[in-house]
Amino acid sequence: MNIEQTDFYTQAILSMAALVGLTSFLMLGQGRLLRLIFVFALQGLLLTLTTALAAYSLNNPHLYISAVLTLVLKVIFIPWMLRREVMLMNMHRNVQALKNKTAVMLGGASLMVFSYYVLHPIVQTTSPVMLNALAVSLSVVLLGMLLMISHRQAVAHVVGFMSIENGLFFAAIVATKGMPMVVELGVAFDVLVAAVLFGIFFLHIRTSIDSLDVDLLNRLNEVDK
Amino acid sequence: MIAAYLVLLIPFIGIIFFAVSGHREEIGKINVWLNGICLLATIWLAINVLNQGTILSSNKAFLIDPFNVYLIVLTAFVGFTTSIFSSPYMAHEKELGKLTDRRLKLYYSMYQGFMLAMYLVLTTNNMGIMWVAMEGATLATVMLVSLYRTPESIEAAWKYFILCGVGIAQALFGTILLYYAAVQIGDLENALLWSVLYENAKQLNPEILEIAFVFLLIGYGTKIGLVPLHNWLPDAHSEGPTPMSAVLSGLLLNDALYAVVRNKMLVDGASHSNIAGYLMMGFGLLSFLVGALFLHRQKDIKRLFSYSSIEHMGMMTFAFGIGGPLATFAALLHMTVHSLTKSAIFVTVGHAAQVAGTQSMDKIRGLIKTQPKIGWGLLIGTLSIAGFPPFGVFTSEFLVLLATMHSYPWLAPLLLLGIGIAFAGLFRHIQPMVYGEKPEGQLPVKANLWPVIIHLGLVLWLGVSIPGFLAHWFSQATLLISGSTPL
Numbered sequence: 001m002n003i004e005q006t007d008f009y010t011q012a013i014l015s016m017a018a019l020v021g022l023t024s025f026l027m028l029g030q031g032r033l034l035r036l037i038f039v040f041a042l043q044g045l046l047l048t049l050t051t052a053l054a055a056y057s058l059n060n061p062h063l064y065i066s067a068v069l070t071l072v073l074k075v076i077f078i079p080w081m082l083r084r085e086v087m088l089m090n091m092h093r094n095v096q097a098l099k100n101k102t103a104v105m106l107g108g109a110s111l112m113v114f115s116y117y118v119l120h121p122i123v124q125t126t127s128p129v130m131l132n133a134l135a136v137s138l139s140v141v142l143l144g145m146l147l148m149i150s151h152r153q154a155v156a157h158v159v160g161f162m163s164i165e166n167g168l169f170f171a172a173i174v175a176t177k178g179m180p181m182v183v184e185l186g187v188a189f190d191v192l193v194a195a196v197l198f199g200i201f202f203l204h205i206r207t208s209i210d211s212l213d214v215d216l217l218n219r220l221n222e223v224d225k
Numbered sequence: 226m227i228a229a230y231l232v233l234l235i236p237f238i239g240i241i242f243f244a245v246s247g248h249r250e251e252i253g254k255i256n257v258w259l260n261g262i263c264l265l266a267t268i269w270l271a272i273n274v275l276n277q278g279t280i281l282s283s284n285k286a287f288l289i290d291p292f293n294v295y296l297i298v299l300t301a302f303v304g305f306t307t308s309i310f311s312s313p314y315m316a317h318e319k320e321l322g323k324l325t326d327r328r329l330k331l332y333y334s335m336y337q338g339f340m341l342a343m344y345l346v347l348t349t350n351n352m353g354i355m356w357v358a359m360e361g362a363t364l365a366t367v368m369l370v371s372l373y374r375t376p377e378s379i380e381a382a383w384k385y386f387i388l389c390g391v392g393i394a395q396a397l398f399g400t401i402l403l404y405y406a407a408v409q410i411g412d413l414e415n416a417l418l419w420s421v422l423y424e425n426a427k428q429l430n431p432e433i434l435e436i437a438f439v440f441l442l443i444g445y446g447t448k449i450g451l452v453p454l455h456n457w458l459p460d461a462h463s464e465g466p467t468p469m470s471a472v473l474s475g476l477l478l479n480d481a482l483y484a485v486v487r488n489k490m491l492v493d494g495a496s497h498s499n500i501a502g503y504l505m506m507g508f509g510l511l512s513f514l515v516g517a518l519f520l521h522r523q524k525d526i527k528r529l530f531s532y533s534s535i536e537h538m539g540m541m542t543f544a545f546g547i548g549g550p551l552a553t554f555a556a557l558l559h560m561t562v563h564s565l566t567k568s569a570i571f572v573t574v575g576h577a578a579q580v581a582g583t584q585s586m587d588k589i590r591g592l593i594k595t596q597p598k599i600g601w602g603l604l605i606g607t608l609s610i611a612g613f614p615p616f617g618v619f620t621s622e623f624l625v626l627l628a629t630m631h632s633y634p635w636l637a638p639l640l641l642l643g644i645g646i647a648f649a650g651l652f653r654h655i656q657p658m659v660y661g662e663k664p665e666g667q668l669p670v671k672a673n674l675w676p677v678i679i680h681l682g683l684v685l686w687l688g689v690s691i692p693g694f695l696a697h698w699f700s701q702a703t704l705l706i707s708g709s710t711p712l
Contacts, residue, residue, distance in 0.1 A: 118436065121432040122432060137398075141394065161390055179353055179417070183356075201371075217379075219376060
């Protein structure tokens with residue numbers, strides 16, 4: 001299949017998928033928290049654009065609501081909340097270089113290949129475009145997990161968590177033209193509550209261990225001390 | 226159908242009521258009343274289902290069939306009895322200065338929030354809403370795990386939040402794939418309705434559904450507490466308030482398993498390979514054995530019984546994985562008896578920890594001498610959960626074993642071994658706690674043990690004879706899940 005032969009919408013979706021994937025990799029290698037949050041907001045913006053584009057091309061007005069929800073939640077509210085937290089804790093100056101950046105990035109690349117491998121069976125029933133879109137979504141989910149594993153700051157964990165959510169959202173928009181409205185509202189509500197809870201948690205963790213480094217959360221384990 | 230709406234409406238009113246005016250003295254009693262009314266509504270619903278069979282609401286949003294109706298009643302029942310226990314327990318915790326008025330308000334409000342999420346998971350016909358409600362249950366309970374605000378409880382809550390949040394995100398991916406498979410055969414609006422999916426299961430693309438099921442099992446499996454995704458479970462159970470441990474173990478785990486089985490029914494309809502069953506058997510057996518082994522090295526009494534929950538959930542997952550009529554029937558029965566027994570145990574454990582002033586098993590001694598009711602309650606509860614006849618757990622475990630010997634005889638020794646290890650693991654800890662001399666300064670507490678007596682009585686009854694209507698439901702549900710009846 002030649003990409004120039006497909007219609008505008010398909011081409012746009014493919015480029016969006018590539019860009020969303022790219023932002024995930026950018027987040028993965030990022031040592032500075034403020035930049036991490038910025039890239040996360042960028043990913044949210046890409047999602048908003050994709051949703052708006054889908055709403056326009058498919059003539060599906062309820063997707064505009066999803067686009068607005070994404071814009072408000074993932075581009076404005078959550079990044080604002082995280083940024084405030086970073087400033088409050090004075091963490092924006094110290095750079096947390098990843099210990100084994102090369103390994104993490106290579107791991108990320110292999111996760112992407114793995115996503116294509118896992119979803120390959122579905123190519124028999126649909127277009128290769130769908131495979132690309134779904135595989136990128138899955139790899140965004142997996143890269144989000146890798147981000148949570150490789151970073152030690154609670155803020156980075158929240159970014160990873162929310163970027164997993166982004167990957168799922170992208171899959172829902174591209175592969176199925178959005179979930180039914182009631183489900184989408186429910187998911188958005190859950191994300192909102194989760195974001196608020198994260199805010200409360202930061203406060204609690206800060207007051208209890210005076211830091212947002214999750215490595216210090218190590219009291220409960222099965223190893224006898 | 227009104228009954229089903231009522232079941233959802235009452236906890237919703239509860240959330241708002243407690244959030245607004247939760248500072249009253251009699252707040253615990255109001256919680257008992259709300260749960261009691263809800264229990265009556267579920268019984269009304271159950272009678273409707275008994276008379277009319279499966280009910281599908283007119284807008285197709287809710288589906289009540291023999292598989293979920295008994296779980297709904299069970300949820301309401303455990304919610305009700307736990308609220309009876311929680312009222313004096315939380316008041317005592319407040320007297321000890323562990324809690325403030327505001328946190329108590331949060332506790333009761335979120336108690337109702339959790340119940341609402343559980344009812345929604347069970348009644349909804351929409352697989353997407355099921356996911357939303359499951360995530361909602363995490364969100365409602367996460368603040369309850371950290372209710373005491375100790376560093377340990379905050380760590381446990383953070384772990385619970387992150388692990389379950391990430392885990393359940395996998396289930397959403399699975400649900401999206403399910404939807405993707407469904408829209409290919411048409412009808413966008415209704416494509417996530419379970420009843421529609423089930424009717425058209427044969428036309429769904431088996432490859433996509435198999436991939437979807439892997440994600441769904443991992444996702445909801447995190448909430449079931451399947452090894453190796455179980456790490457949050459002992460922490461959340463040991464650090465949260467005890468009534469929460471009782472409902473988490475008794476209800477949340479069951480409902481997550483319910484979600485997996487609902488999805489498995491779709492995959493089984495579409496695909497002819499038994500991949501879903503094998504996956505569940507593998508994860509189930511692993512959880513069962515690991516849970517049993519970990520019982521031995523526990524020091525905290527609530528952690529001990531949370532590992533016992535992992536072990537039992539593993540066994541149920543395994544039984545649903547085998548998939549024959551007998552195994553399915555056994556798993557449905559085991560869901561009921563485990564839920565009743567485990568919540569009863571957590572109630573006694575809560576009192577025992579208040580008696581001894583600690584959750585450390587090394588320090589809890591001589592319970593029977595200090596307060597016989599609690600000591601005997603704990604002992605009998607443990608006997609029941611370990612699978613002693615004539616309790617119901619024995620019946621269901623025996624049936625699982627029978628089904629295993631019939632379908633996969635070479636796995637039966639592993640099951641027997643696991644049951645033996647678990648038995649030893651429980652009793653080496655429980656025996657010194659209930660017998661022996663009481664240590665100095667250990668005083669009885671005000672305890673209401675009616676929930677325990679009723680729960681264990683029911684388990685005993687189910688072990689001796691299963692009442693006709695319940696057996697009918699189990700058979701109907703078994704027919705629905707496995708394609709034929711066991712009897």
